[in-house]
Amino acid sequence: MRLWRFNGGLPSLAEHKNESSHLPIEAAPIPSELVYPLRQHIGNAAKPLVKAGEKVLRGQKIADAHGLISAPIHAASSGVVADISDKLIPHPSGFSAPCITIKTDGLDNAVTPTPLADYRQASIQELIDTVREAGIVGLGGAAFPTAMKLDNQSVVRDIKTLILNGAECEPYISCDDRLLKERAKQVIKGAEILLFMLGAKEAFIAIEDNAPETYQAVQLALKEHANSIIKAAQIPTIYPTGGEKQLIKTLTGKEVPPGDIPANIGIVSINVGTVYAVQQAIEEGLPLTSRIATVTGEGVTTPRNVEVRIGTPINTLIEFCDGYSNTVERLIMGGPMMGFALLNDEIPIVKASNCILVASKQEVITEKKAMPCIRCGLCASACPANLLPQQLYWHSRSDQFDKVEGLNLFDCIECGCCDVVCPSHIPLVQHFRYAKSAIKVKNHEKHQSNVARDRFEARETRLARDKAERAERSRKKKAALKGGSAKEEVAAAIKRSNEKKQQSSAETTK
Ligand code: SF4
Ligand code: SF4
Numbered sequence: 001m002r003l004w005r006f007n008g009g010l011p012s013l014a015e016h017k018n019e020s021s022h023l024p025i026e027a028a029p030i031p032s033e034l035v036y037p038l039r040q041h042i043g044n045a046a047k048p049l050v051k052a053g054e055k056v057l058r059g060q061k062i063a064d065a066h067g068l069i070s071a072p073i074h075a076a077s078s079g080v081v082a083d084i085s086d087k088l089i090p091h092p093s094g095f096s097a098p099c100i101t102i103k104t105d106g107l108d109n110a111v112t113p114t115p116l117a118d119y120r121q122a123s124i125q126e127l128i129d130t131v132r133e134a135g136i137v138g139l140g141g142a143a144f145p146t147a148m149k150l151d152n153q154s155v156v157r158d159i160k161t162l163i164l165n166g167a168e169c170e171p172y173i174s175c176d177d178r179l180l181k182e183r184a185k186q187v188i189k190g191a192e193i194l195l196f197m198l199g200a201k202e203a204f205i206a207i208e209d210n211a212p213e214t215y216q217a218v219q220l221a222l223k224e225h226a227n228s229i230i231k232a233a234q235i236p237t238i239y240p241t242g243g244e245k246q247l248i249k250t251l252t253g254k255e256v257p258p259g260d261i262p263a264n265i266g267i268v269s270i271n272v273g274t275v276y277a278v279q280q281a282i283e284e285g286l287p288l289t290s291r292i293a294t295v296t297g298e299g300v301t302t303p304r305n306v307e308v309r310i311g312t313p314i315n316t317l318i319e320f321c322d323g324y325s326n327t328v329e330r331l332i333m334g335g336p337m338m339g340f341a342l343l344n345d346e347i348p349i350v351k352a353s354n355c356i357l358v359a360s361k362q363e364v365i366t367e368k369k370a371m372p373c374i375r376c377g378l379c380a381s382a383c384p385a386n387l388l389p390q391q392l393y394w395h396s397r398s399d400q401f402d403k404v405e406g407l408n409l410f411d412c413i414e415c416g417c418c419d420v421v422c423p424s425h426i427p428l429v430q431h432f433r434y435a436k437s438a439i440k441v442k443n444h445e446k447h448q449s450n451v452a453r454d455r456f457e458a459r460e461t462r463l464a465r466d467k468a469e470r471a472e473r474s475r476k477k478k479a480a481l482k483g484g485s486a487k488e489e490v491a492a493a494i495k496r497s498n499e500k501k502q503q504s505s506a507e508t509t510k
Pocket of ligand 1: 376379380390423426
C-alpha cells in the first residue's frame with residue numbers, strides 16, 4: 001500500500017513500549033470508591049441524575065448529556081451515591097470540579113444489558129442514539145463525543161474512508177497495542193458497524209511498524225473474518241503519526257485544511273479503543289464503564305495494561321501493579337510528550353485516561369533555563385502541523401491573540417516536537433496552551449457580552465413597540481370619537497347613565 005510522509009515529527013524517540021506491552025491485559029479490582037467528574041469529555045458537563053444516598057447499579061446512567069456536545073456517565077459498579085461535590089480532577093490546571101462519588105458495595109449488581117439483535121436491521125439514527133446513550137467518547141485522549149462525530153445529520157458529508165487509529169505514537173503507552181493483540185475480532189466487528197453507519201467504502205486499521213506482532217494478530221483476525229474492505233496498514237513509527245491529521249496524510253496523502261475537520265474531505269478517523277467501545281455498546285448492550293489503561297514507568301513495580309473501571313482512583317491501580325518502586329518522582333496522566341502532571345494519586349481514571357506514567361527522576365524531562373530565540377527555524381521544520389512555532393511564540397508572549405489565531409494556533413496538537421528540538425529550551429507548548437486558554441476566555445466573554453447586548457436590544461425594541469401600539473390605540477380612539485357612530489355610542493351611554501340615576505333616586509324617595 002502506498003504511504004505518504006507528513007512534515008516534521010520525531011522519528012527517533014525512545015519508545016519504552018516493551019515495559020508494559022509484554023503482559024496480557026488484567027482486570028483491576030472494584031475500588032471502595034468510584035469518582036466521576038461531570039466533565040470528562042469535550043463539551044458541556046453532564047447533569048447528575050442521582051442524589052446522595054441513592055442506590056445505583058453497574059451500567060446505570062448517573063449523569064445525562066447536556067446538549068449535543070456532551071456525554072452521559074454510567075456507574076461502573078453497584079453501590080450508594082456518597083455525595084456530589086467538588087474534587088480534584090485530572091486536568092493540567094489542577095482544578096477541582098463537581099464529581100459524583102459512589103461507595104461501592106462489592107456486589108457489582110448490574111442493569112440488564114440491551115444489545116441490538118442485528119445492527120443491520122436498525123436505523124442509522126437508532127445506532128447513533130445507542131452510541132450516544134452509551135456515553136462513548138474518543139478514548140485516544142481527545143474525549144470528543146463519538147455520536148457527534150458519527151451523526152450524519154450534523155456531518156452531512158460523503159464519507160469514503162474510515163481510519164481505525166491504532167498508531168500509538170507516544171512513548172510508553174501500549175493499551176491500544178494490547179487491545180489489538182487480544183481483541184482484534186471485536187475491533188473488526190466494530191469497524192463493520194461503523195462502515196455501515198457511515199456508508200464508507202473502505203477501512204484501514206493503522207498500526208506502527210514497531211509492533212509487528214500486533215500487525216500479524218490483526219491480519220489473522222481479518223483473514224478469519226473475510227472482510228475485504230477492511231485492511232491492516234503498517235505505517236512508519238514517527239512521532240506523532242497517531243495525530244489525526246498526520247495519520248490521514250500518511251494513509252491517504254490528503255491534507256485536512258487548517259481549521260477544518262476530516263469529514264469534509266470524506267474521512268472519519270476513530271481510535272481503536274473507541275471502536276471496541278462502539279462494538280460493545282451495539283452488540284453487547286454495554287455502556288462505557290471501563291477502559292484499558294497502561295500503568296507504566298520506572299516508578300511502578302509491575303508495569304502492565306489494566307482493564308479499569310472508569311472512576312477508579314489511581315492509587316488502586318498502582319496497588320494492583322504491586323505498588324510504587326523507590327524511584328517514583330512524578331505521576332503523569334498520558335505520555336511524556338502530551339501528558340500532564342497529577343497533584344496526587346486519589347484522582348480518578350476518566351474516559352480519556354489512556355496511561356498513568358509513574359515516572360522516576362531519570363524519566364522526568366527536566367526543564368532547562370530558557371534562552372532567547374536564535375531564529376534557527378528548527379521548530380518549524382519539526383512541526384507536524386505545518387505551523388510556525390517561533391512566530392506563534394512571539395505573538396503569544398505579547399498577547400497578540402488575533403495574530404496567533406491568524407497563524408492557525410488551534411491547529412497545534414501540542415505534540416511538543418518544537419519543544420524537543422528548540423536549542424534555546426523555550427517551553428513553546430506552555431505559551432501555546434496559555435494563548436489558547438486566553439482566546440477561549442476572550443471568546444466566551446465576547447459571546448456573553450453579545451448575548452447581553454442582544455437581550456438589551458430586544459428589550460428596547462419591545463418597549464418601543466409597546467409605546468407605538470399604545471399611541472396607535474389612543475390615536476384610533478380619538479379618531480373614533482370624532483366619527484358619527486362614536487357620537488351615537490356616547491349619547492347612548494349618557495342616556496343609560498341618566499336612566500340609572502333616575503331609577504335610584506325614585507327608589508330613595510319611596
Ligand atoms: S527552535 Fe527555538 S530558537 Fe529556534 S527558532 Fe524555534 S523558538 Fe527560536
Ligand atoms: S506543539 Fe504545536 S507548534 Fe509545536 S510542533 Fe507540535 S503542533 Fe507544531
